[in-house]
Amino acid sequence: MDFIVQNWVLVLIAVTALALLLWPMVSGGGGAGSLTPTEAVQLINREKAAVIDICSAEEYAAGHIGQAKHVPIDELEKRLAQVVKNKATPLLMVCASGVRSKRAVGVAKKLGYEKVHSLAGGLGAWRAAAMPVQKGPPGKN
Incomplete structure (x- = not known):
């Protein structure tokens, strides 16, 4: 948990990148x-x-x-x-x-x-x- 708190920017970037990769499949496009x-x-x-x-x-x-x-x-x-x-x-x-x-x-x-x-x-x-x-x-x- 300390890692997430101390590196919240990296975690946010990783979550955003994952969301952008999965969006075409979820939305039915791409x-x-x-x-x-x-x-x-x-x-x-x-x-x-x-x-x-x-x-x-x-x-x-x-x-x-x-x-x-x-x-x-x-x-x-x-x-x-x-x-x-x-x-x-x-x-x-x-x-x-x-x-x-x-x-x-x-x-x-x-x-x-x-x-x-x-x-x-x-x-x-x-x-x-x-x-x-x-x-x-x-x-x-």
């Missing part, structure tokens, strides 16, 4: 449900995950993951059930940076989808990992 590009490829190949690109039409046309279905984030709640009917199908949400896709994960879970993931770092991380990107306007998705 990687919870986020996959690296390599993990995303494994999910797509092994579990036949549906890739949902939630970017704007312009962003989608500039580049997207092959076989990605384009559902802009503002239409996600209305259209996701039409695009992916089976709620047990794993979903990979993708946007340009990974920020909007984290929000999309919450929307999909609220709609009852069981296995929903976000691509950490978004399409930027996908490109940085030298993964293939297709260009072109949204199709009939």
